[in-house]
Every structure is written in C-alpha cells, then in structure tokens.
Amino acid sequence: MAADAYTGQKRRKQTPWSVRLGDAFASRMIAVGGIGTIAAILLVVLVLLGTALPLLKSPSFDAWRTFETPAYTYVGVDETGALLWGMDAAGNIDVRNLIDGSQLAAFPLPAAGDATVTCTSISIARSTLALGFSDGSFRVAQVGFETRLYSPAQVPTGVTVNADQRAQPVGDAVYQWLDRSSVRETRLAAVTWSPPRSLGDAPLLALDYVGGASGRLAQTTTDHVLAIVGEELVAAKLVAKQSRPAKKVVETLTVARCPLLARNQSGRPVSIALLNGNNQAVVGWEGGTLDRFSLVDGEPKFAESQQAVVGAGRITAMAPLLARQTLLCGLDNGQLQGWMVVRRETAAADEDGYRLALAREVKIGERPLVSVASSEQTHVAVTGDDQGNTALVYMSTNRLLNTRRSPLDEPSTSKTDSPAGSSVDSPAAGALKPPAVSLDHNGTTLIVSTDNAVSLAAFDIGYPEASLRSYFGKVWYEGHTEPKYIWQSSSGTEKAEIKLSLMPLVFGTLKATVYAMIISVPLAILAAIYTSEFLSPSTRGRVKPVIELMASLPSVVLGYIAALVIAPYLQEHLLAVLMGLMVVPLTFVAAGNLWNLLPVDWIVRLQPFRLLAMGVCLPLAVLMSVKMAEPVERWFFDGSLVLWLGSDRGSATGGWMLLLLPLLSVAVCLFFYGPLAERTRQLAIARTPQRYAILTILRFVFATVLVVGLAWAIGSALSMVGLDLRGNLFDSYQDRNALLVGGALGFCVIPIIYTISDDALQAVPSQLRSASLGCGATPWQTTMRVVVPSAMSGLFSAVMIGLGRAVGETMVVLMAAGNTPVMEWNPFNGFRTLSATLATELPEAAKGSTHFRTLFLAALLLFFLTLIANTFAEYVRIRFRKRASQL
Numbered sequence: 001m002a003a004d005a006y007t008g009q010k011r012r013k014q015t016p017w018s019v020r021l022g023d024a025f026a027s028r029m030i031a032v033g034g035i036g037t038i039a040a041i042l043l044v045v046l047v048l049l050g051t052a053l054p055l056l057k058s059p060s061f062d063a064w065r066t067f068e069t070p071a072y073t074y075v076g077v078d079e080t081g082a083l084l085w086g087m088d089a090a091g092n093i094d095v096r097n098l099i100d101g102s103q104l105a106a107f108p109l110p111a112a113g114d115a116t117v118t119c120t121s122i123s124i125a126r127s128t129l130a131l132g133f134s135d136g137s138f139r140v141a142q143v144g145f146e147t148r149l150y151s152p153a154q155v156p157t158g159v160t161v162n163a164d165q166r167a168q169p170v171g172d173a174v175y176q177w178l179d180r181s182s183v184r185e186t187r188l189a190a191v192t193w194s195p196p197r198s199l200g201d202a203p204l205l206a207l208d209y210v211g212g213a214s215g216r217l218a219q220t221t222t223d224h225v226l227a228i229v230g231e232e233l234v235a236a237k238l239v240a241k242q243s244r245p246a247k248k249v250v251e252t253l254t255v256a257r258c259p260l261l262a263r264n265q266s267g268r269p270v271s272i273a274l275l276n277g278n279n280q281a282v283v284g285w286e287g288g289t290l291d292r293f294s295l296v297d298g299e300p301k302f303a304e305s306q307q308a309v310v311g312a313g314r315i316t317a318m319a320p321l322l323a324r325q326t327l328l329c330g331l332d333n334g335q336l337q338g339w340m341v342v343r344r345e346t347a348a349a350d351e352d353g354y355r356l357a358l359a360r361e362v363k364i365g366e367r368p369l370v371s372v373a374s375s376e377q378t379h380v381a382v383t384g385d386d387q388g389n390t391a392l393v394y395m396s397t398n399r400l401l402n403t404r405r406s407p408l409d410e411p412s413t414s415k416t417d418s419p420a421g422s423s424v425d426s427p428a429a430g431a432l433k434p435p436a437v438s439l440d441h442n443g444t445t446l447i448v449s450t451d452n453a454v455s456l457a458a459f460d461i462g463y464p465e466a467s468l469r470s471y472f473g474k475v476w477y478e479g480h481t482e483p484k485y486i487w488q489s490s491s492g493t494e495k496a497e498i499k500l501s502l503m504p505l506v507f508g509t510l511k512a513t514v515y516a517m518i519i520s521v522p523l524a525i526l527a528a529i530y531t532s533e534f535l536s537p538s539t540r541g542r543v544k545p546v547i548e549l550m551a552s553l554p555s556v557v558l559g560y561i562a563a564l565v566i567a568p569y570l571q572e573h574l575l576a577v578l579m580g581l582m583v584v585p586l587t588f589v590a591a592g593n594l595w596n597l598l599p600v601d602w603i604v605r606l607q608p609f610r611l612l613a614m615g616v617c618l619p620l621a622v623l624m625s626v627k628m629a630e631p632v633e634r635w636f637f638d639g640s641l642v643l644w645l646g647s648d649r650g651s652a653t654g655g656w657m658l659l660l661l662p663l664l665s666v667a668v669c670l671f672f673y674g675p676l677a678e679r680t681r682q683l684a685i686a687r688t689p690q691r692y693a694i695l696t697i698l699r700f701v702f703a704t705v706l707v708v709g710l711a712w713a714i715g716s717a718l719s720m721v722g723l724d725l726r727g728n729l730f731d732s733y734q735d736r737n738a739l740l741v742g743g744a745l746g747f748c749v750i751p752i753i754y755t756i757s758d759d760a761l762q763a764v765p766s767q768l769r770s771a772s773l774g775c776g777a778t779p780w781q782t783t784m785r786v787v788v789p790s791a792m793s794g795l796f797s798a799v800m801i802g803l804g805r806a807v808g809e810t811m812v813v814l815m816a817a818g819n820t821p822v823m824e825w826n827p828f829n830g831f832r833t834l835s836a837t838l839a840t841e842l843p844e845a846a847k848g849s850t851h852f853r854t855l856f857l858a859a860l861l862l863f864f865l866t867l868i869a870n871t872f873a874e875y876v877r878i879r880f881r882k883r884a885s886q887l
Helices: 017-056 470-473 503-533 537-552 554-571 575-597 602-604 607-634 642-646 655-671 677-686 689-720 738-762 766-774 781-790 792-806 811-814 836-844 848-884
Strands: 002-004 010-012 065-068 074-077 083-087 095-099 103-107 116-120 128-133 139-142 146-149 168-170 174-177 182-188 204-210 220-229 232-242 249-259 270-273 280-285 289-294 303-309 314-321 328-330 335-343 356-363 369-374 382-385 389-394 399-407 413-418 421-425 435-440 445-449 453-460
Touching: 010 421, 010 655, 017 575, 065 146, 074 435, 074 445, 083 182, 083 453, 103 182, 103 328, 116 399, 139 204, 139 220, 146 270, 146 399, 182 249, 204 270, 220 270, 232 280, 270 314, 270 328, 270 470, 280 314, 280 328, 280 335, 289 356, 303 356, 328 369, 335 369, 356 399, 369 781, 382 435, 389 445, 435 470, 503 537, 503 738, 503 836, 503 848, 554 575, 554 811, 575 642, 602 607, 607 655, 642 655, 655 689, 677 689, 738 792, 766 781, 811 836, 836 848
Parallel strands: 116 204, 314 369, 369 435
Antiparallel strands: 002 010, 065 453, 074 083, 083 095, 095 103, 116 128, 128 139, 146 182, 168 174, 174 182, 204 220, 220 232, 232 249, 270 280, 280 289, 289 303, 314 328, 328 335, 335 356, 369 382, 382 389, 389 399, 413 421, 435 445, 445 453
C-alpha cells in the first residue's frame, strides 16, 4: 500500500521482502552461531570430563576360583593366566593348570643330605626362589615359563583346542586358542636348583636374596644375599663371571659378618630385607623393633633401631615394596606401615647419614596382618589377615583401594565356576591356616593360598595413582627426605613411582601470569592513559595502530626470540636489565622536571616536540644502566650477579637492595602524593612555575637519595644479622627463567590490555572532563580523579582479559620457561605451566593410562581457572559500572 509523501512522491509503508528475508536470515544465523558456540564449549567440557572421570574408578573383582592343592609356601601364576605353580615347605615345586586344577608337572628339591629347610625367600617378581638350610647353606632356583605359538596345522598330536574350547591341558603344558590362526603353548621351564653355598655352620633363620641383572651381553652378574646365621647377620655377594673362550662360568662368594644386637630381642626375627640398592639391611623382630645395618662399605655395620610398634604390639609380616626403597610391615592391630631409609638433614660423627623413617601408614582393619606382598608393576601392596580378609593398598598415597574376603575360611564347601565351565569344591575352613596373599605378574589377579587350597580372583585395578592427595597434596615419595609436591610423569625405570602432583603446574601457571601481569599491566594502562588523555588525536591515531599491531606477532616467534636471542643477552647483562627497570622511569621523571624549568612561552612552543624529547630519554637511560651495572656488580655482587646468585660468596646487602628498592620507591611515591599532596598543592600555588620546578627537582633528588640510602642501610643491617635472600626468594640463575617469560609474555598481553583500556577511557563522556577542567582541576587531576574511576570497569576487564591470555599461553612458556616443575617465586629460575605440559606430554602419553587421563584433568583444571577468573572479572566489572553510573 502506498501513500503520498510530503514531496509528492509515492512511498511504501511496508518493508520490502528482500529486507525482511535478509533480517530473518541474519537473526537466525546469529542465533545458530551463539548456540553453536555454547554447544562447542560444552562439548569440549564433556570430552574432558569423559576422559578424566574414569580416574575415580575403584578396583572391581571377578568371582573367586578355588582349587584343591597341597600346602604351598609360595604360589605364582604365569603371565598368560594358564598355569599355577607352588612350592611347599620342603622346597618341592609342582605345576597345575588353571582349568580344572590338575597337576601337570613336579620338580622335587634335590637331596640335601640331613639338612632341612629352615627359611625361604622369593623375589618381588616371584621368579627367584631361595632356600636356607639347617647346615648353614642356601640354594637358589629360577622359575620361568616357556611359550610357543603354533598354527592350526602345526598343533601337536592330541591337542584339540578350538574356538569352542578355549584352553586344554596336554602333558605338562596348556594350549590356548588365541585366534583363528594361532595356538599358544605354555609350560613351566625345568626348575634347576643351584648347588649348596655355605654361609656358616649354624642354621639360617632368615634369608633375603636379590639377583643381579643379566642379559645376552652381560659377562658378569652380582647377586646379593642377606641371612641371619645363628646370632650373626651375614651379607654375601655372589659374583658369576663368564669367560669368553670356554663359555665357562666362574663363581665367587664373598661373605661378611656382623653380630646381631647383644641385647635380647623380644620374639624371633620376622624377616630381613635388602633396601636402597642393596646398601641397607633391615631386620624386623616380632616384638616390634626394626634394626638397620649399613652395607655401604660391603661390611654390615649396625646403624640404628626403631620401634615400629608402641606398647605390646607385634610385627606379624614383612616384605619389601616394588623398588626395594620401602619396607612393608604388617602389625597385629591391622596397621600397614611403610618404612624408608632416607638421608638425615644433620648427622652426628657416629652416624652414617641415614635414618629409618615411617613414611606411610594405612589402617586396614582390626585383625593381625599375617601376609604382605608387593605388586610387580605398581606400588600396590596386598595384605591378608588371619581371617582371610584381603586388601589392596596404594602405598605412595596411603590409599586403601579395596577389601575383599577370601572364600577359603568359609565353614562350608562351595563351588565356583572355572573358565572352562567346570566347578571345584572349596574346602572347609576348619583346619585352614591363616591365608598367604600375592599378586600375579601382571598385577591383575589376587592369589590366596592356605593349607589345602588356592583361590584366585581377577580384578581391574583402575587408576590407583589418581587421588586428591596425589594431585593436590604433599606425598612422601621414595628417595626423598620429606613429603613434597612433584610432577614427574616419566622415569628411567618402571620401578620408580609415578609423580603426578598438579600443584607445581598450577603454581607455574600462576607464576608466569603474575610476572607477566607485573610487567604488562602498568605499561599497558599507563600507555592507554597517556595516548587517550595527553596525546593529540592525530598522533594517537598513528600510535594506537602500531601498538595493536604487536598482537599480530605469533607467540611461537616471540618464544623463539626470547629463548635464543634475549636469554643469552639477559644472562650476560642481568644487572643492567634490572637496573634499567628503575633507571628508565627515573630518567623520564627527571626529564619531566627539567622540562618544567623552561620558560612558559618555550614550553608552549616546544609542546609538539615533547614526545620526541621523551624518545631521546630512552636510549640515554639504557646507556646509563649499562654503564652503571659494572661498578654496582663490583661493589655489591662480588663482580658478577649471576655467579653471586648461585653461591654464598659476597655480602647479602645487594640482594636485599634488589628487593627493597622497588618497594621503597612505591612507598615514597605514595607518601608524597598521599599525606603530602595537599602541602604540595599549596606550594605550587604560592610559588612561580620556575621556583616550583626547582623545588620539585630538589624533592626528586632527595627522594632518590632517600630510597637508595634506606635500601642500603636496611640491607646492610639484615646482612649483618645473617639474613640472606639466596636460597629463599633468590636462587641460582637459569637462562630460562620467570624474568624472561614475564617480558616475552608481557609483550603478548600488552596490546590486548592497551586496546581495551584505551577504548574504555575514550568511552568516558567528554562532559565530565570539561566539568572537571572548568572547576580548576589540572589535566592530570582530571584524568586520575574523574576519567579513570569512570572507566574502571573497562580497565578491570582489560586486565582480566589479559590475565586470561597469560594463563592460557603455551608457546612462550614452552620455549622460554625451562619446563622445570619447581615451586619457587625466584624470578631467576624456571617453572612449568599447565598449558606447556599439555603441549609436550599429551602426544607421547599412552592412551587410557593414568598419565593420559591426568593430562585431560589438567586441561579441565586450566579451563576452570580461566572460567573462575572471567566470572570474577564480570562480577567486579558490573560493580564498577554501577558505581560509575552514579557519577
């Protein structure tokens, strides 16, 4: 419908369909884009949660399988889960299949004359058996399995394994159908006992044997033996050397003796153990005493005694943990202890520099723990009490993973399904001894044995290394003298503990952010204030795009420049750079005061050249810093600040001055522009500009001398009383450090903070400026008391957005931070951030492992850190905006 307009032309009252279509399309696309962005963020969070949540999973057990067997002292299962072997108290070994429990082979102990077995020992890997005899000798045997793969056409006669029948025992082996093209044969290798080796004439009461490393290229192996022979502790080394021409093995047994304590020990020895690379020996007595002997010099020497049990308690079981750095002690009150040999902080003349420390303690139950064993794969221990209750414990974090009751103490017989579908009677518990517990080679099957039966239960261990304590609490790791926060996801050996504390990564992220914000926030905001309020519009139009262009530089380029160009220069001219941080602003302040000495008409004429004059001050300040650095280093830092940081030479005064100079400078500035501000204003009114300029210069010189003098006096006094920042806030210098990252990361953040701050200042209504100037305020007073408070919400948003950029930055910290996960505020050493850890370790982490999922947890933590920062920023911004709206 059309109508006449005042021009006399026809006009439409309806919007054209093309405009309506465009508006509808644009609104829909905006809605889709917004919803899509939110959905994408939620999807990322769901992926992170989905990968990290399995870390909370607890171990899950399958049903028990029970088999009737003789009374075994030790039990083991092969890696494939097909064979069960056991050794009885007389040293005889037999092999059974895990299909129906029938015997496949037997290996009797060779005749030992009149000698009888008095003690036994088994390695943590359950592959080396050692027997001690009543005549003072010992024998050793290796338990290993042989496997062979066959194609279906090569299967031996009598084997009918197929896809329906998954496993079949034939002769002394078990055959398992793997897939359509292969069958696996598993049997126990022939057990051969070593000849008897004598350690003395008295019976062996306790024995521990640690085999040496051997391989195809090894020519010499050294085995360590620890035994109690009569009333002596015996440490022996068995060196086997293979001669190349004749391939003959020559063995040499070296024996060293040490008397046990002369005082009477309460009870009998429970067990003995070699620890810390076979350099320490611990004897555990039933009465609750642990005696440590040093083997560092090859001779056993008594070192100390520790009481593991208070009162009338007893030690009922002992065993070393995986890496033989921790000794497990089970007590009669259901407590499981972990003792470690650690270095003493200070050692007396008669001490060896080590001590036994109770590093781990877990309450399992109320019944005595009669059996303790270690996993071969992780620092998981398994315990069994005298009523058949078993428990899995992750010793590094004192975490009780799961408890499970064994069926062997049930009063009535029961039947459980075997893998092949057969069933085996579970014996009655009336005559059963307390069960012994162990784990298979893979650490996925719990084994419980008693007088006439063995029970097995497969389980999924989950992720025992993952817990709140391991991620955010201090953990006492093996090889350390106290609990610490440590991130060390890989190590040189599988026996080392995995250390996944997220605290060093969070600390490194905060450290990088703090140093970057200290450098970037003052520069960016002051630059925005200057260009917005004091620079001419034409010059501002040229300066602002140049600063914003800094944001286009790739962070990887900045990190490369920082690591390879700036880092060597910073190390060579460290003090000059630090002095420049104070000399440069002091030079600008001095130049501003000297500028005011010029006549008023000159100041007006030279106003367009003020920025050029400031540009001349910068190289002058840099030159002054470089020239002053050498004598200052000679006076206060023994000639070199870098060497001074990593030593105790020279005086501590210089270090205190480095800390006190900026703090005192800020304090003096606040004093002059706070309590003395009104007095300064009155002096300015009462004097001519030139006389006030002279007074300002004198005040500047006085404040500078006062700050330097106070810093030197306080630093000298603190140094005289023995206080030194080295080893605390300051430490040895590293070329990749927080100061370097702060500068490079600050360069990345400055454009963002500057641009948003400048826009926020420009958004302040000009009427407020005019009103303030009209009331007689100076431009500086107008800026600081009217413009800045009005734009505070925007300035705070700029700072928080810059903080978010600094928290999530990856390449700069990856290349310039050194990637050392330490927790120190020292500006001269490195650190590791969450983002850098994700970039370096995620591509190499095994999928589905604890390390892999922990990295996703770290990514989720980084996401929540930025979310919390942004939420807090928005809350504060709204508060500032409400206050500004009331102006």
